[in-house]
Amino acid sequence: MDISAILQAMILLTLANGTPVVAKKVFGQSFALPLDAGLTFFDGRPLFGPSKTIRGIVFSVLVTALGAPLIGLDWSVGAIAAAAAMAGDLCSSFVKRRLNFPPSSQALGLDQLPESLLPLLACRAALSLTAVDIAIGVGLFFVGELILSWILYRAHLRDEPY
Incomplete structure (x- = not known):
């Protein structure tokens, strides 16, 4: 470990x-084009619904790529992590729409697992993560x-306390 x-x-x-949550508060409806x-x-x-915006994805990838070098990683690792996290978020949003959940509603597990598991898997080689590290990371992200x-x-x- x-x-x-x-x-x-x-x-x-x-x-x-x-980042998408903060961008929504900073920019409001400006640049909030639904993906x-x-x-x-x-x-x-x-x-996906109106809460999944191009702005959220772009800012997520940009901020995470810029933040990666600050913690000793290449910018590309940050970009990959963010792209995979956003892909996981879009997958969970797609499933929630099929299950008739309203936009921005909580689905415990469905909201946390794809957003953490996909980026951890995508970055496993760059971070030398083991299966145990990934399991710990998913658990920490879930609770955190x-x-x-x-x-x-x-x-x-944030608009809702979840």
Whole structure:
């Protein structure tokens, strides 16, 4: 178990998944173009929904790529982590739309697992993560994301306390 690699991974996950939330508060509706452009799936529900924006993905990748060198990693590792985290977020959003969950609603597990597992798998070689490191990282992200979401809600940076 490599504590420093797990810590670096947690920082990348926090940057990647937290940046869209902060960008929404900073920019409001400015540049908030829905990634799915309002398209619906064959079931008549939105592909991803209005809360998944191009701005969120772009800022996530940019901020995480810029943050990676500050923790001793190449910028590309940050970009890969953010892209994988956003892909995981989009997958969970797609599934939640199919299950008729409203946009920005909580689905415990579905909201945390893809957003942490995919980037950890994508960065496993760059961070020399073992299967145990990845399992620990997913667990830490799961618990940490619930705690951080509540803190961001109390700080008025998040609309819902999850």
